[in-house]
Amino acid sequence: MADYIKFVDVTKCDGCRACMVACKNWNDLPTVTEEYSGSYQSHEKVNAHTWNVITYNEHTTANGGFEWLFRHQSCLHCVEAACEKACPEDAISHTKFGSVVIDHDKCVGCGYCTTNCTFDVVELATYKDKNGKEYRKAQKCTLCTDRLEQGLQPACVVACHTDCLVYDEKETVLAEAEKRLAKIKERFPNANIYNPQGIKGTTTVYLLADKPSVYGLPENPKVPLSQVVWKDYAQPLGKAMFGATTMAVVGAVIANAMKKDKGGHEEGGRDHE
Amino acid sequence: MSNFLNWSFAWPANRRNLYNRASADLNGKPWSKDRIGIYWDAAQGKWVGNDVPDFVKDRGPDDPAFNSPFIMQTDGKGALFAMMNEGPFPEHYEPFENPMDNSFSSIQLNPAVQFGEKAMNAQGDFSKYPIIATTYRLSEHWQSGVMTRNVPWLAELVNNMFVEISEELAKEKGIKEKDKIIVSSARGEIEAYAMITKRFKPYKLKDKTVHHIGMPWHFGYKGIATGATANRLTPHIGDPNSHIPEYKAFLCDVRRA
Numbered sequence: 001m002a003d004y005i006k007f008v009d010v011t012k013c014d015g016c017r018a019c020m021v022a023c024k025n026w027n028d029l030p031t032v033t034e035e036y037s038g039s040y041q042s043h044e045k046v047n048a049h050t051w052n053v054i055t056y057n058e059h060t061t062a063n064g065g066f067e068w069l070f071r072h073q074s075c076l077h078c079v080e081a082a083c084e085k086a087c088p089e090d091a092i093s094h095t096k097f098g099s100v101v102i103d104h105d106k107c108v109g110c111g112y113c114t115t116n117c118t119f120d121v122v123e124l125a126t127y128k129d130k131n132g133k134e135y136r137k138a139q140k141c142t143l144c145t146d147r148l149e150q151g152l153q154p155a156c157v158v159a160c161h162t163d164c165l166v167y168d169e170k171e172t173v174l175a176e177a178e179k180r181l182a183k184i185k186e187r188f189p190n191a192n193i194y195n196p197q198g199i200k201g202t203t204t205v206y207l208l209a210d211k212p213s214v215y216g217l218p219e220n221p222k223v224p225l226s227q228v229v230w231k232d233y234a235q236p237l238g239k240a241m242f243g244a245t246t247m248a249v250v251g252a253v254i255a256n257a258m259k260k261d262k263g264g265h266e267e268g269g270r271d272h273e
Numbered sequence: 274m275s276n277f278l279n280w281s282f283a284w285p286a287n288r289r290n291l292y293n294r295a296s297a298d299l300n301g302k303p304w305s306k307d308r309i310g311i312y313w314d315a316a317q318g319k320w321v322g323n324d325v326p327d328f329v330k331d332r333g334p335d336d337p338a339f340n341s342p343f344i345m346q347t348d349g350k351g352a353l354f355a356m357m358n359e360g361p362f363p364e365h366y367e368p369f370e371n372p373m374d375n376s377f378s379s380i381q382l383n384p385a386v387q388f389g390e391k392a393m394n395a396q397g398d399f400s401k402y403p404i405i406a407t408t409y410r411l412s413e414h415w416q417s418g419v420m421t422r423n424v425p426w427l428a429e430l431v432n433n434m435f436v437e438i439s440e441e442l443a444k445e446k447g448i449k450e451k452d453k454i455i456v457s458s459a460r461g462e463i464e465a466y467a468m469i470t471k472r473f474k475p476y477k478l479k480d481k482t483v484h485h486i487g488m489p490w491h492f493g494y495k496g497i498a499t500g501a502t503a504n505r506l507t508p509h510i511g512d513p514n515s516h517i518p519e520y521k522a523f524l525c526d527v528r529r530a
């Protein structure tokens with residue numbers, strides 16, 4: 001199977017938010033109504049029941065011009081995924097579509113993925129079992145893997161009326177993206193294709209109209225070495241020696257330490273300032 | 274006038290301009306040297322030129338029907354089709370409430386404008402209501418929002434009534450991000466959140482600096498998402514021809530709640 005990606009050309013987005021409604025509709029997600037934000041933005045960022053959010057940024061350009069920048073924010077489906085490396089239960093994995101999905105039978109709601117995600121786009125949802133006892137599961141955009149398995153495109157892509165969102169063969173999309181980039185450079189001199197190689201690329205690739213930091217994205221994200229070591233060496237070894245539960249406790253300490261050196265958010269800031 | 278008669282085909286006779294006989298005067302000569310449609314060639318005794326004649330081909334200036342070129346009208350004469358209530362030609366008039374004099378005409382307001390109930394149509398004066406307001410729709414809601422404000426996923430996206438104001442006006446009035454403000458017009462007042470934005474700017478109108486604000490009119494008092502109704506502020510007058518109400522331009526004032 002050829003590699004497919006979801007591509008987000010933010011310069012085509014008109015902020016209609018059909019993608020947000022389509023996502024909640026397909027995934028049957030409840031509303032999470034936030035306080036009035038002072039702008040058009042409905043949610044400060046994605047949350048456990050809101051897997052994509054359109055951010056609105058009234059941006060003053062370097063030469064004093066004005067651009068109203070929109071971005072469809074959701075999980076990027078990193079090829080080297082920090083959430084997957086952080087998970088002590090092996091609940092997070094890559095599918096054959098390149099999407100990063102969470103197995104809710106394995107997820108124990110520890111929240112390591114939420115603290116370690118490179119883009120801060122996975123959150124814990126709280127549910128109640130039939131005895132009224134609370135439990136938590138990590139939730140985020142699935143790239144609509146359930147739809148992909150049926151030969152359907154992601155729900156947000158189908159809803160998008162401007163072709164800001166497309167899902168297609170990687171080679172084709174990236175070639176088109178280069179052409180589009182050349183075309184918009186005059187208006188957006190800082191435009192770039194965001195497919196960070198420090199994490200070996202992503203399965204949701206952006207064409208951004210300005211520097212990643214303008215959109216609150218890290219310029220050069222990496223998965224910290226400590227985290228790779230934790231996943232690929234310490235965890236298997238530890239589990240063999242001390243059992244899974246002890247390793248989860250050790251993990252909590254390490255995950256918090258790792259959070260500090262996630263790095264890259266230099267000028268980030270809130271998207272909709 | 275250039276026509277490309279061999280380029281494609283125009284039904285039914287490959288004629289490119291209807292009534293093209295009218296491109297020549299009563300002697301059959303083109304009105305303008307630069308724009309020759311068809312003309313009467315006396316030597317040949319027929320119409321020639323850049324188009325297929327829309328007239329009997331060999332009928333010249335001596336013919337009694339020569340001065341009736343509009344052959345599909347019963348009298349063969351041209352006519353204006355003008356059904357506008359305020360006169361044959363459209364003209365620029367200013368809105369009911371306005372900071373400016375009409376620069377195009379001595380008549381300020383369209384004389385055929387239709388007024389709704391008197392009580393709803395008090396007229397505000399620029400000295401008391403110095404800010405221009407407009408109302409509009411958003412993609413998340415439809416009309417007065419009775420349906421869309423009851424759809425949870427739409428109510429979640431635009432949950433509050435707001436009024437967009439410029440940074441300059443906010444500064445002048447001491448309004449901060451997320452403050453509640455009161456907008457008043459000669460007809461009523463509403464309370465809503467302020468949305469301070471770079472997308473609204475004061476206008477320089479001749480020697481006056483005039484602020485401009487905008488707000489959606491989707492809100493009402495019942496439903497999942499509720500908020501003040503913008504049409505408490507608007508004048509209820511209708512365009513003489515389309516009856517479309519003038520909700521796009523009126524005068525108001527703004528203060529902190």
Ligand code: SF4
Binds near residue numbers: 075081083084120
């Ligand atoms: S964006 Fe975050 S949640 Fe999504 S794959 Fe990357 S690290 Fe995991």
Ligand code: SF4
Binds near residue numbers: 023026027051142143
């Ligand atoms: S790909 Fe599916 S899950 Fe992800 S944001 Fe789009 S609709 Fe939601």
Ligand code: SF4
Binds near residue numbers: 020163
């Ligand atoms: S549906 Fe498309 S155009 Fe509309 S907000 Fe989403 S990405 Fe933008």
